Amino acid sequence: MTKTFLGYPTTFLGNASGVSYAPPGVGRLRGDETFPRAARTALANGQLRRNLGAATATIRAKRAAVVSELPDWEQLRDAGAAIKTDVMARLPELLTQLETNVIAHGGQVHWARDAAEANRIVVDLVRATGATEVVKVKSMVTQEIGLNDALEAAGIAPTETDLAELIVQLGHDRPSHILVPAIHRNRAEIRDIFTREMSDAPADLTDDPRHLAMTARAHLRRKFLAATVGISGANFAIAETGTLAVVESEGNGRMCLTLPQTLITVMGIEKVLPTWRDLEVFLQLLPRSSTGERMNPYTSMWTGVTPGDGPQQFHLVLLDNGRTAALSDDVGRAALHCIRCSACLNVCPIYERTGGVAYGSVYPGPIGAILSPQLTGMGGHHDPNASLPFASTLCGACYEVCPVKIDIPSILVHLRNRAVDQSRRRPGGQLMAMKFVGWVMRSPRRFALAERLTRVGRLLAVRGRIRALPWPGSAWTSSRDLPAPPAKTFREWWLEERGHDSHDSHDGSDR
Amino acid sequence: MRIALFVTCLGDAMFPGVNRATVTVLERLGHTVVFPADQTCCGQMHLNTGYAREALPLVRHHVETFEAALQTCDAIVAPSGSCVASVRHQHASAARDVGANALAGRAEAVGACTYELSELLVDVLGVTDVGAYYPHRVTYHPTCHSLRLLHVNDKPLRLLRAVRGLDLVELPAAESCCGFGGTFAIKNPDVSTAMLADKMSHVMSTGAEVCTAGDSSCLMHIGGGLSRLRAGVRAVHLAEILAATEVATGPTGGALTP
Numbered sequence: 001m002t003k004t005f006l007g008y009p010t011t012f013l014g015n016a017s018g019v020s021y022a023p024p025g026v027g028r029l030r031g032d033e034t035f036p037r038a039a040r041t042a043l044a045n046g047q048l049r050r051n052l053g054a055a056t057a058t059i060r061a062k063r064a065a066v067v068s069e070l071p072d073w074e075q076l077r078d079a080g081a082a083i084k085t086d087v088m089a090r091l092p093e094l095l096t097q098l099e100t101n102v103i104a105h106g107g108q109v110h111w112a113r114d115a116a117e118a119n120r121i122v123v124d125l126v127r128a129t130g131a132t133e134v135v136k137v138k139s140m141v142t143q144e145i146g147l148n149d150a151l152e153a154a155g156i157a158p159t160e161t162d163l164a165e166l167i168v169q170l171g172h173d174r175p176s177h178i179l180v181p182a183i184h185r186n187r188a189e190i191r192d193i194f195t196r197e198m199s200d201a202p203a204d205l206t207d208d209p210r211h212l213a214m215t216a217r218a219h220l221r222r223k224f225l226a227a228t229v230g231i232s233g234a235n236f237a238i239a240e241t242g243t244l245a246v247v248e249s250e251g252n253g254r255m256c257l258t259l260p261q262t263l264i265t266v267m268g269i270e271k272v273l274p275t276w277r278d279l280e281v282f283l284q285l286l287p288r289s290s291t292g293e294r295m296n297p298y299t300s301m302w303t304g305v306t307p308g309d310g311p312q313q314f315h316l317v318l319l320d321n322g323r324t325a326a327l328s329d330d331v332g333r334a335a336l337h338c339i340r341c342s343a344c345l346n347v348c349p350i351y352e353r354t355g356g357v358a359y360g361s362v363y364p365g366p367i368g369a370i371l372s373p374q375l376t377g378m379g380g381h382h383d384p385n386a387s388l389p390f391a392s393t394l395c396g397a398c399y400e401v402c403p404v405k406i407d408i409p410s411i412l413v414h415l416r417n418r419a420v421d422q423s424r425r426r427p428g429g430q431l432m433a434m435k436f437v438g439w440v441m442r443s444p445r446r447f448a449l450a451e452r453l454t455r456v457g458r459l460l461a462v463r464g465r466i467r468a469l470p471w472p473g474s475a476w477t478s479s480r481d482l483p484a485p486p487a488k489t490f491r492e493w494w495l496e497e498r499g500h501d502s503h504d505s506h507d508g509s510d511r
Numbered sequence: 512m513r514i515a516l517f518v519t520c521l522g523d524a525m526f527p528g529v530n531r532a533t534v535t536v537l538e539r540l541g542h543t544v545v546f547p548a549d550q551t552c553c554g555q556m557h558l559n560t561g562y563a564r565e566a567l568p569l570v571r572h573h574v575e576t577f578e579a580a581l582q583t584c585d586a587i588v589a590p591s592g593s594c595v596a597s598v599r600h601q602h603a604s605a606a607r608d609v610g611a612n613a614l615a616g617r618a619e620a621v622g623a624c625t626y627e628l629s630e631l632l633v634d635v636l637g638v639t640d641v642g643a644y645y646p647h648r649v650t651y652h653p654t655c656h657s658l659r660l661l662h663v664n665d666k667p668l669r670l671l672r673a674v675r676g677l678d679l680v681e682l683p684a685a686e687s688c689c690g691f692g693g694t695f696a697i698k699n700p701d702v703s704t705a706m707l708a709d710k711m712s713h714v715m716s717t718g719a720e721v722c723t724a725g726d727s728s729c730l731m732h733i734g735g736g737l738s739r740l741r742a743g744v745r746a747v748h749l750a751e752i753l754a755a756t757e758v759a760t761g762p763t764g765g766a767l768t769p
Contacts, residue, residue, distance in 0.1 A: 486526075
């Protein structure tokens with residue numbers, strides 16, 4: 001049985017009182033700056049804005065076209081949401097079932113409470129094989145836990161084999177998109193990175209996309225054929241059969257999953273699905289939402305090990321890293337339904353301007369804004385992740401496209417309440433201001449008085465426009481004029497013009 | 512029909528012209544407009560910024576005020592998609608979250624009778640031609656909450672197409688948010704401005720002299736940016752366009768000004 005078994009999942013599942021978040025200092029779930037500050041830096045990069053604008057517009061159009069082909073798209077979304085809701089309601093049972101079936105087919109299962117534990121398990125497993133190099137399938141969860149850093153620290157060289165992920169790795173960069181991690185780079189920048197960092201890149205490398213792709217292909221082919229250990233994430237895991245599934249476009253995943261002797265798969269515990277048949281729903285939802293394809297080019301599925309075919313050692317690492325903390329929030333837990341398609345990133349007007357790096361976490365965009373703070377917890381208003389729920393205009397474009405119907409705007413608002421409630425212990429200026437405004441607004445008399453006081457703003461206006469206000473109003477007037485308050489509010493006008501219609505107004509007494 | 516006017520706090524304090532225009536349109540169509548003077552604010556800003564606790568008294572006040580108005584009125588109207596969306600989609604759940612189930616039920620009843628202006632005109636009153644005349648080149652920005660929470664769809668466009676003299680031009684990337692987002696505009700001013708810059712460049716690419724929408728708040732943002740650039744494009748609320756006639760192009764000459 002599993003030697004590294006870390007205890008039954010109840011030690012970290014269904015334990016709402018002792019909520020354990022993803023630990024700080026390991027992995028990449030939190031940036032160094034709050035979103036408004038990081039966004040300011042990103043917005044100053046004109047090339048980034050241009051690259052992102054072009055790329056997101058293309059992928060939005062592709063998605064819209066293939067989604068409109070399916071008459072039952074809305075029913076598919078409902079089915080996806082229903083399956084995920086069911087999974088979250090009985091996660092411990094499904095994970096145990098998955099473990100049993102993986103083991104029954106010759107795999108080994110390891111439980112990792114957090115990023116540090118998962119990294120330690122993977123490093124130990126690689127060391128046990130004697131390998132000093134590993135090939136990796138693109139995976140969000142290994143980015144989340146900072147696995148490459150841990151491997152390198154242990155003297156093991158990981159090679160990312162997804163083209164975009166390779167560009168990020170060679171560029172000593174950070175992924176800025178769930179699906180297209182190098183979305184912020186254009187081909188001229190990619191040529192520069194290859195020339196600088198790839199030892200076997202041809203001297204006459206151009207920025208022709210085909211030339212770039214063929215160069216990466218030749219570079220990676222040598223890695224695939226030499227590697228003895230492959231590391232992957234998982235898109236889905238089927239509890240009833242113990243089957244793991246990875247979907248991808250380039251074939252690099254298929255190489256990593258079949259050629260090495262040892263395969264190690266790291267998977268967030270929320271990825272489990274009850275039955276094989278559930279794939280029917282998700283294999284329709286995911287590619288159309290993600291790459292805008294009817295079907296992804298490669299779907300790899302494996303169940304334990306098959307003697308004489310493919311990896312002969314298979315390890316599944318099940319990762320919590322704050323997921324049970326998210327599960328304990330009955331509104332926020334829907335964030336765990338995410339299948340990492342990135343449709344919400346591509347339609348998000350904030351993401352389109354700032355890119356993913358500004359979010360700090362490897363999970364950017366609208367889904368990142370609700371997932372990262374739940375995985376790490378929010379530690380007061382200086383915590384970068386406490387600023388993420390506010391990084392949205394609540395425009396609702398994300399909810400419209402989410403293949404599993406995660407109501408991201410409502411969860412953002414829910415997390416704003418959680419962030420504000422945390423600040424109530426040490427009330428600051430904003431809380432006091434909002435309390436005061438609320439107190440004014442709940443009385444018609446106080447509100448009317450406040451309106452009259454606002455009229456002093458007329459003194460600041462030139463030709464009906466206010467062009468500069470002191471802080472905090474300067475946040476508005478730094479880029480926008482403000483109209484001067486009117487000489488007469490609507491209620492004053494109504495009282496003058498229609499005041500005799502006493503039946504139309506109630507008494508304005510204070511309550 | 513007797514219609515209670517929900518002026519919104521921003522509309523009362525900053526854009527009374529938009530509410531006067533709403534009164535003008537409805538009275539021209541032969542309806543009676545009532546102003547419940549107790550109204551203050553629906554609490555949307557508090558609800559959306561994470562201050563549900565502070566919002567609840569505002570929700571209660573709004574429900575009580577308009578519940579009373581509905582004793583003599585058939586419907587409630589506001590020239591604001593986002594405030595109507597808050598009343599219709601947030602009030603009841605905000606009450607339910609704190610166990611105020613009776614209030615939630617009453618909020619649902621008020622919400623069910625509350626309409627955004629284009630909804631009231633097209634769906635309830637069944638008119639698209641309100642007898643307006645507005646000889647200007649106009650582009651329409653669909654505000655996010657009117658589009659994605661209320662699903663007003665093409666109702667404002669149908670109203671605009673029926674306005675005599677009006678040259679309606681399509682706004683590129685119309686459904687992309689303008690970057691206002693309530694307190695977002697203050698908390699994330701740089702991103703808000705970047706989104707505004709793109710919205711303004713789309714507006715200017717149409718050659719329109721007027722950008723219209725159904726929310727004064729978003730128009731305050733778009734218009735504030737256009738004014739700062741001296742772009743020569745005015746932000747005008749849909750109600751003000753619909754109120755304009757050959758006789759009077761509106762009290763302000765049609766611009767979104769006090």
